[in-house]
Amino acid sequence: MPPAKPSRFKSDIRIKKDSGRKVEPETQACAVAGCVKPGNSRVPKSRENLTEYVIVCAAHARAFNESWDFFKGMGDGDVQKFREEALFGHRPTWPMGKRAARARNGQGPLHFHDGHAVLGEDGEPQVRRPERQLTRLQSIAMDTLQLAHNATLLEIKARYKELVKRFHPDANGGDRTAEERLKQVIKAYGVLRASGLLS
DSSP, rough: OOOOOOTTTSSSOOOOOOOOOOOOOEEEOOOOOOOOSSOOOOESSSSSOOEEEEEEEEEHHHHHHHHHTTTTTOOHHHHHHHHHHTTTTTTOOSOOOHHHHHHHSSOOOOOOTTTTBBBBBSSBBBOOOOOOOOHHHHHHHHHHHTTTTTOOOHHHHHHHHHHHHHHOHHHHHHHHHHHHHHHHHHHHHHHHHTTTTOO
């Protein structure tokens, strides 16, 4: 074996030098009585305790897996309960308070305090209007599109599409006034896009 190259770090940083021999992991014997094969597989001790294991050989693990039936001996009600609990990962759930429990039982409406005014009167999320300061060109463009100055991005795009369809020459039989209005709409939309309002 050639000598090891000196480390560029001026010292050997290995925790333990390689001795050249491989260390075999310790193996347990199969836990099944009368079996002398090495145990290399884990199987649970019982259905009630799935965290404790027994070490068995591969042949006995295969036989265990083929005969394993988790629901063996359970009634239909127990199986149904297991399926319902599986929806929540078998974690416990609790009601969210007396009002929530009354509302679920039909004893009254569900009321809660919406301190940040996220929901509207009907319980749906409110559409927040952006508060923005518009330049003179942006204000003119919004007026050309017949929109409020705090219109949302979706409203601006929807109005643009609507006006382009309305003033397109094919929809107006080549009317020159509609064509001029279309040019104004396209220019206004271009101003809003160039100013970064539609990004």
